[in-house]
Amino acid sequence: MLAAGSLQPTAAEAAPLWPVPQPYRATSEPVEQLDGIPAGSEYVALGDSYSAGYGLDDPTGLPVTACGQSAQDYPHRIAARFGLALHDVTCGGATSSDITTGHQFKGVPPQIEALSDTTRLVTLTIGGNDADIFGTAASCLALSAKGPVFSGRDAPSCRSTLVQDGEDQLGAKIQSRVALGIAGTLAAIRQAAPNARIVFLGYPAIFPDAAHTPAKGCFRSALDIGTLTGAFPANSYPFTNTDVRYLHGVQQELNDVAKSAAAAAGVRYVDVFASTQARSACATKRPYVSGVTLDSANGLRRIDLEPGALHPNTRGVAYLTRRVESAVRSLAG
Incomplete structure (x- = not known):
């Protein structure tokens, strides 16, 4: 469960040491053979909740339960497609330093x-977590299309405070902390895996551009009459x-920033931002990203976000998988 204003797990648990081998999921489709990465080759998936399939079914419990990793994440699907030996160490809430030097949870x-x-x-x-961009977004939930936001006293919008x-403030963090973190991470991966192809997948659109924003805006309230009984609207968009x-x-x-860092490091960047504008969490038809659903398991004393809020849904993960598959083929086919 996630605390209001946060998109990431917070509990700490003991964990096994890396690597954690995981068989790829069974599939009725034949394994696609790659010349440059033969079936059975070692594939390591790194990253945060957008890699881990946070909010999807089939939790793996790895590296720890709090990571929210799913066997339906795109790494498991990539491994199944190409018959690779997967070590999936993705974890919700991970920052660049959690990849390179940090211990995100006890024993990890x-x-x-x-x-x-x-x-x-x-x-x-x-x-995204290096500047807490998505956690900040979760704190921007509003009462109406014109505000105020829940987390700011009488603030009409998050922008008015940021x-x-x-x-x-967020832009400054992206240009400094995030840029340096990504650059350092890519360099460290190159050194630690000198014989690997590297695919860096960007984030899908959560907030659409003007061309894909309805004339009356995206706002869908997270609150309605059912709120009095603890029932909240599903897939709202309260911004x-x-x-x-x-x-x-x-x-x-x-x-x-991510695209520039990848280019400087000679890493293949898969840009899905522009191609998902019509399928953001604002979209009401076949979105790739889930909207916000509130949960009041604590009897309205604390309002949490349901797992998977503002993260790729099953449809979205399938799309991300196709884009990563294409990149892998071009690098190793």
Whole structure:
């Protein structure tokens, strides 16, 4: 369960040491053979909740239960497609430092320790938690399309508190902390897995551009009459019109920084931001990203977000998988 204003797990648990071998899921489709990465090759999946399939069914319990990793995540699907030996060490809430040097949970080594000179494929999605971008987005839930936001006393929008005197706090973090974190992570992966192809998957659109925002805005309230009994609307989108525009810009900046870092490191970047604008969490038809559903398991004393809020749903993960598959084929087919 997630605390209000947070998209990431917080509990700490003991964990096994890397690597954690996992068989790929059974599939009726034949394994696709790659010349550069033969079936049975070692594949290590790194990254945060957008890699881990947070909110999907079939939890693996790995590296620890609190990571929210699912056997339906894109790494498991990639391993099944190409017949690879998967070490999936993705974990919700991971930052760049959790990949390279940090111990995210008690007993959990840095993700990079799963890599070696026998690793043939590495995938990752990372960067959003370095500046707490998605946690910040979760704190921007609003009462109406014009505000106020829940987390700010009388604040009409998150932008009104995050942009002061023309300086964007999130933007500044992206250009400094996030950029440095991603660059350092990619360099460390290169060193730890010198024989691996590396695929860096970006984040899908959560907040759409103007062309894919309805004329009346995206706002769908997270509260209704059922709230009095603890029942909340499913897949709501409780963001002000101002914050949809602002947070779209934040996502664009994050995507640009990640793409530049990948290019500098000579890593294949899979940009899914532009191609998912019509399928953001704002979309009411076949979105790739889940909206917000509140939960009051604590009897309205504390309002939490249901797992998977503002994360890729099953449809979205299938799309991300196709994009990563295409990148892997081009690198090793």
